[in-house]
Amino acid sequence: MSIAVPVRAPRWVSRRRIFEQHLADLHKCKNLVHIKQVFAQILKSDLHSDLQVAAKLVSAFSLCHQMGLAIKVFDLIEEPNTHLYNTLIGAHVRNSQASQAFATFLRMQSSGLPADNFTYPFLLKACSGKSCLPLVQTIHSQVEKFGFRADIFVPNSLIDTYYRCGPLGVFGARKLFSMMVVRDTVSWNTMISGLVKVGELNEARRLFDEMPVKDAISWNTILDGHVKAGDMNAAFELFEKMPERNVVSWSTMVSGYCKVGELDMARMMFDNMPVKSVVPWTIMISGYAQKGLAKEAIMLYDQMEEAGLIIDHGTVISILAACAESGLLGLGMKVHTSVQRTGLTCNTLVLNALIDMYAKCGSLDKALSIFGGMPEKDVVSWNIMIQGLAVHRHAEKALELYDRMKQEKFEPDGVTFIGVLCACTHAGFIDQGLDHFLEMGRDFGIVPQIEHYGCVVDLLGRGGRLKEAFGLIQSMPVEPNAVIWGTLLGACRVHNDSEMAAEVLDRLVKLEKSDSGNFSTLSNISSAAGDWDGAASARFQMRSSGIKKPPGASSIDVDDEIHEFTAFDTSHTESDGIYQVVATLRMDLEEVR
Structure with a gap:
């Protein structure tokens, strides 16, 4: 009698098979230590010349923002193919290295390799802003030349990029969409989303109504358009017609009602949500905080924590921004406690939001304590602290911090100098402020914006140098706005210069015809100077124009x-x-x- 002997499967598996298993998800890995270990094994096993392996490694290193290592892997390949070039182009784009992405593309072309239907969408992702429009148009011509418009993924990417170029790109997007013989849902959604972004809601709604097949993104996009336009009646009407509502739909409605100040409707929507993520909780809490309703905000925040929802940095930053805006220190401190408990204290964005909240709520010691203990500061951290000290009239400390910022090799930006000029203004350091204004362009190549000119006008005006302030306004390379002239008018009141005030008011009225405060200020200046006829004239102008001064609030x-x-x-x-x-x-x- 024969006995069947079970056959054992061979234990031997090729090294290639093992690495294929290890590398299957490597392009999604964000653990740098693990990636480096796998890379070492690949080098040891002489698999570094494998094109597929190299592409996965390039993607993995780029996810960890290690572009030096990604390029090193790429350079190990003697003859890269189009797929590997595309992967490196995408890696550069992912790491905000647009110029390197295009340099890689040119290198690919010079090597004789053709672009494919993935190359151009990667390059398009590197284009944003009106300055990129000529480049997008060049890519579009290449797409047409090589026949890639037939792949719907490519024209869809082009439409999206045209809209990212701002209003100037709208024409290109419309023209391309009209030429498309085949359109999918993404094509329609991209057009509708783009039109909403540039404020063309009516056209976006027309396209939405014409759309043959709509998905959840279509409905949510046009719903968001109505909400951003502040038309909550149209938004609610659309919301009721939606065949399916998800968390995004409900959250959009809650956000819309919060923005227009209808918190009761926002809360009703929030309470009726079948499923709540952390997003609607954040929106509702921030809505209460922005309106100064601290008790409601704190109560809802407690409920969110009791529900076991884990806050992320987006939630924290949003709520802290609302606290800073309304001065709700109590809620801000409660959020700070949650941050400490959840381990978000290493996140620079969160710590910046905390410093901003404490500074705007007047707790400068707490703001300075967090700032001093930050494991990693960025320019925003310094700007917030300098601005906080300046606004609360700690000018010398603000300027000392500015000097420290430069000593620690952080390069100031335009926002930094607004804080510095504000500090000089409050302390009366006129000449020092003017030196810093010149320093912007001379040492850092920063072109002064209208906000910087406004600070200098305020600086000169408070110091009584009204003629210099007036001359600066007239020499500005940008058109002065009502804030600039209003600042000088306020300075005229402080120094009782009724003659210049009348001239300033003449310019100001052309910009703000309905602001009664300007006539009231001139009347007060004239009265203080003993010019009763001028005071009466200003009051008469205010009455004859039908303008009423709104009551002050505290x-x-x-x-x-x-x-x-x-x-x-x-x-x-x-x-x-x-x-x-x-x-x-x-x-x-x-x-x-």
Whole structure:
């Protein structure tokens, strides 16, 4: 009797097979240590000349922002093919190295290798902004010349890139779309999205209505367009018609209602969401914070944490920005505690947002403490801290920090100099401020923008050098706006120069015909100078134009709640008690007199 003996599978597997298994997902790997280990094994096994292996390594190193190693891998290949060139071009684009991407493309062409239908979409991703339009048009001509328009992926990429060139690229996108014999859903969505981005909502809606087959992206894109236009009635009407709503749809509606100040509708939408990610929670909390509703914001933030949602840096930055805008220190501190607990304290963007929040809320010591303890600073970190110190009138500290910034080899940018000039303005360092203004272009090649000119006008105006300020405005290479003239008008009031004030107001009225504050300021200047006819004339102009000066407003934070008041306001729930206290204080003051 014969006995069947089981046959054992051979244990031997080729090294090539082992590495294929290891390399299967290497192009998606972001663990640099692991990639380097695999690279060492590849070199040891003499597989570095394999084109597929090289492409995966180039992608992996580029994901870790190690372009030097990616290029090293590429250079090990004696005869790269189009696929490997495309991979390196894409790697450069991914790492914001547009010029290197095009240099690689030219090298590919000089080697005699033809581009394919993946080459041009990679190059198009490197193009953005109106300055790139001629380059995009050149790529488009190449696409037409070599017949790549037949691959729908290529014209779709072209349409998207044309819109990234701003309003000037719209014509190219429209023309290409109209020439396309075959269009897929992506083609339509790209056109609609592009039109929404450049503010052509009506045309975008027309295309949406003509679209033969719509998907969730189509609906959400046009919904976002109506929301960005502030047309929440049209947005809600569209929302109700949607065959399917996802988290993006609901979040867009919540965001829209928050932006137009309809927080009750926003909260209703939020509460009715079938599924909530961290995004709608962030939107709703930020919406409350921006309106100064600290109790509602804190309560919802607590609920988000109780729901077990893990906050990311986007959530933190968004909420902290809202806290900074409204001065909600309590909520900002609560978010800071969460940041410490979740280990986000190593994220430079998060730490910058914390410094900004504390600085704008007046807690400069806390802001300086975080700034000093940052493991890695960037230019934004320095700018926020310099600006925070300057705004709160710690001019000398702000300027010392600016000097330290340069000593530590951080190159200032335009934002840096706004903070520096602001510091000089508050401290009255006129000549030093003018030196820094000249330093911008002389030492750093920064072209002054209108904001910088505004700072210098303020600097000169506060110092009483009104004629210099006026002369600077007239010599500006850009057209002065209402803020510039308004700054000088304010300086005229401080120094009681009614003659220059009248001239400034004449320029200002042409830009802001409906601003009553300008006439009111001139009237006050004239009164202070004893020019009663001029004061009366300014008041008459204000009345005859039908302009009314809006009442001033003030706000105060009490128990994590912002209370806003205007002159003769009775809308506050405690207004009766408030006015009784004011009346009592008035009587007490009269007794003291």
